[in-house]
Amino acid sequence: MAHRKLFIGLSVVLMLASIATLAINKINWGLDFTGGTVIEAEFSQPADLNQVREVMTEEGFPDIVAQYFGSQRQVMLRLMPREGVETTHIGDQVIEILQEQIDPQVEMRRIEFVGPAVGQELAEQGGLAIIAALGCILLYVALRFEWRMAVGAVLALAHDVIATLGLFSLLQLEFDLTVVAALLTVVGYSLNDTIVVSDRIRENFRKLRKGDAEEVIDTSLTQTFNRTIVTSLTTLLVLTSLFLLGGDMIHNFAIALLFGVLVGTHSSIYVASTLALALGIKKEDFMPKEIEKEGADQEPLI
Template sequence: MFQILKPDMMIDFMRWSKGAFVLSVVVIGAALFSLSTNWLNWGLDFTGGTLIEVGFEQPADLEQIRSSLEAKGFGDATVQNFGSSRDVMVRLRPRDDVQGEVLGNQILDAIKEGTGESVEMRRIEFVGPNVGDELAEAGGMAIIVSLICILLYVSMRFEWRLAAGAVMALAHDIIITIGVFSFLQIEVDLTIIAALLTVVGYSLNDTIVVFDRIRENFRKMRKGEPAEIINGSISQTLSRTLITSATTLFVVIALFTQGGANIHGFATALLLGIIVGTYSSIYVASALALKLGINKEHLMPPQVDKEGAEFDEMP
C-alpha cells in the first residue's frame, strides 16, 4: 500500500475544518456588514475630482489649512498628510465651472494666504466623474471575469468540486481584503484593484499546487479516507507553501514600511491577501472540496478502450 507520510509527520488539518469554516463565515459576515454600512472610501480614480499635493518647509497644521480653504469656499476639501508631516494632499470633488489647473492655483493661493507660509505645488491631478465611473465598472468586471475564467480552467484541469473550492477560496480572499479596506476606510484607487488581481493569481497558484498533490495521491493510494489523503497532501506541500509565503511577505513588508504613501494601499492589499490566501488554500479550497464529497473515483483518469480490443476478444 502506498503511504503519503508517516502518521507522526502528517498534520490533521481537516480536524479543524469546522472551526475554520465558522471563523471564515464570521469574518466574511463582518466584512459584508462593513461594506453595507461604510461601503468603500473610493479614491480620486473612481469618484473624479482634483488632487493637489503641496509641500511645506515646516510641519503643516492641517486644521489651519482646512480653515483657510473653508474661508475661500472649499469646505468640502479633504486635507491629510501625505508621506510626511510637511507634505499635504488636498482632494476636491469635481467642479464643472472651474478647470483643474485654475482650481489648483486657487487652492495654493488660499493655503498661502491662510497659513502665511511658503508652499510649493508638488502635483496636481484631475479626473472627470464619467471617467471615474468607467474605471470603477471596469475594475469590478476585471475581478468577476477573472473568477469565471478560473472556474472554467480548474474545472477542465481537475474536477468541479475542486474548482468550486478554488473559486470560493478566491472570493473569500477578495471579500475579506476589501472588507478590511472598508472597515479602516483606506482609500481605494486603481493600484488596489491591481493588488486584488495579484492576490487572485497568487492564491490560485498556491491552491493549484495543493490540488495537484491531492489528485496525485488520490490516484496512487489504494486505500485511505479522503480526509486522510487531503491531510497528507497538504502536509507534503506545507513547507513549499510557508517558504513561498514568507519570502513574498518579506518583499511586501518592505514595500509597506518603506515604499511611501503612493503604494501604501497596494502593499496593504497584498499583505492581507497573502496571509488570507495561505489560510484559504488549506481551510477553504481543500476543506470545501472534501465537504462536497470528493473521492478517488472523481479524480481517476477516464478509461480508454484500446483500438481493436473487441476483435482481440473474438475466438
C-alpha cells in the same frame, strides 16, 4: 483537516464582518474612481490638517480631504469635481487661500485631474477584470482537475478578495487603481498555492489505495504545508520591505498585498480543500476512465 471546522468558522466570521463593514462604511473610493482634483502642497513648516480643513471649508471647499503625504510638511488635498471651473484655476485658488490664511511660503508640487465619467468607467472595468479573472480560473481548474475543486478554488479566491475589501472599508483606506492591481495579484498568488495543493490531492487520490477522501486531502495538505508556509513567509518579507520603504504612493498597494497573502495562505490550506470535501469529492472523480477497445467484447475466433 481535523481543525477545518475551527478555521472555516474563522472564515465565516471574517466574511460576515467584511460584508457588514462594506454595507455600513462603504469603500473610500480614490480619485481614480470618483473623479476630481488632487493637489500636493508643501508647507515651510509642519502643517495642521484640522486648520487646513477649517480654512478651506470657510472659503467654500467643504468637501475637501486633506492628509499628510510623505511628511507633515507635505499635504495632499483632494477635491470633488466642480462644473465650469478649470483644474488650473482650482489649484491656483487653493494655493492662494493657503498662502493668505496659513503659510505664505506654501508651494504647489503637483496637481492632477480625473473626470467623473472616466472614474466611473475605471470602476466598472476594474470590477469586470476581477470577475473575468475568477471566471477564467473556474474554467481552467474545472478542466485540469475536477469541478468540485474548481468551485472550491474560486470561492477561496472570492474569500480573499472580499476580506481585503473589508479591510479597506474598515480602515477607510483609499481604494484606487493600484489596489485593484493588488487584488488581481492576490488572486494570482492564492491561485498558485491552490493549484499546487490540488495537484497533490489528485496525485494522492490515484496513488493511495487506502483512506477516505478526508484522509487523502489531509495527507496532501501535510505534504505541501512546508512549501506553502515558506513561500508565504518569503513573500511577506518582501512585501513588508515594500510597505516600510516603498513610499506613500504604493502604501495602500503594499497593505492590500500583505493582508491578501495572509488570507490567501489560509484559504489555500483550508477553504478550497474543505469546500471540495463538503461538495462530495471522492477518489473515483480522479481515476482515469477506461477506454474499451473495439471488438474487445467479441469472442475470439478458433
